[in-house]
Amino acid sequence: MKLSAQAxxxxxxxxxxxxxxxxxxxxxxxxxxxxxxxSEPAHASALRAQSANEASHDGHAQHHEHAPTxxxxxxxxxxxxxxxxxxxxxECEHDHDSDHATQGGYGAHVHGExxxxxxxxxxxxxxxxxxxxxxxxxxxxxxANDEEEALIRRVLGxxxxxxxxxxxxxxxxxxxxxxxxxxxxxxDTPGYSGHMELEAHWRWQCEQVTDLNQVKVEFFKxxxxxxxxxxxxxxxxxxxxxxxxxxxxxxxW
Numbered sequence: 001m002k003l004s005a006q007a008x009x010x011x012x013x014x015x016x017x018x019x020x021x022x023x024x025x026x027x028x029x030x031x032x033x034x035x036x037x038x039s040e041p042a043h044a045s046a047l048r049a050q051s052a053n054e055a056s057h058d059g060h061a062q063h064h065e066h067a068p069t070x071x072x073x074x075x076x077x078x079x080x081x082x083x084x085x086x087x088x089x090x091e092c093e094h095d096h097d098s099d100h101a102t103q104g105g106y107g108a109h110v111h112g113e114x115x116x117x118x119x120x121x122x123x124x125x126x127x128x129x130x131x132x133x134x135x136x137x138x139x140x141x142x143x144a145n146d147e148e149e150a151l152i153r154r155v156l157g158x159x160x161x162x163x164x165x166x167x168x169x170x171x172x173x174x175x176x177x178x179x180x181x182x183x184x185x186x187x188d189t190p191g192y193s194g195h196m197e198l199e200a201h202w203r204w205q206c207e208q209v210t211d212l213n214q215v216k217v218e219f220f221k222x223x224x225x226x227x228x229x230x231x232x233x234x235x236x237x238x239x240x241x242x243x244x245x246x247x248x249x250x251x252x253w
Contacts, residue, residue, distance in 0.1 A: 141193035172212035174204035
């Protein structure tokens with residue numbers, strides 16, 4: 001069908017308008033599609049939040065799992081230091097005791113050496129000895145046979161008459177009174193062995209005690225294994241001390 005010349009411009013204008021209308025609708029539809037993209041479903045968002053919380057909780061738990069290990073390490077480290085300090089303390093104490101054992105002197109136990117004290121109380125005088133038994137009968141243990149038992153009995157008998165081992169000032173006119181012998185512990189225990197000391201006390205009564213100013217120890221002559229006595233005295237004239245040996249057996253004041 002052939003259109004008239006008048007109808008053709010109208011059709012062209014109508015086509016152009018229709019094309020413009022379709023273009024505008026297409027742009028508006030594309031804009032709406034971009035602006036209103038489908039939102040994330042609510043349950044998916046909740047799952048994602050829960051997963052994040054679980055991950056945070058797992059990380060926190062792992063931190064706590066590592067923390068005890070660190071604390072245990074610190075505890076072991078502190079315990080090690082404490083143990084080392086305890087060992088060091090023990091070693092110091094052991095060395096300190098060893099020094100005392102080897103220094104000798106008054107109050108120390110040294111073979112061949114003993115202690116002597118002289119005390120005056122008005123007209124009474126007492127001389128005491130503290131001696132390691134090896135200086136008396138040659139050993140520091142219980143007797144092992146009949147022969148050693150007999151030796152000990154003989155020495156104890158000599159000590160019981162021991163006033164003769166000491167020569168006091170003649171002008172003091174001192175007369176022997178009594179004696180006390182204290183045997184060492186363990187002497188009657190079969191098989192006993194260890195540190196042994198005998199203690200003995202001899203007493204005199206002096207008519208002129210103010211004239212007492214000297215004592216000579218004859219003990220060394222009878223017991224040659226004894227070579228030193230550390231002597232202390234306490235008299236009306238004061239106190240003092242001396243070191244007595246076989247070469248210098250006299251204490252004067």
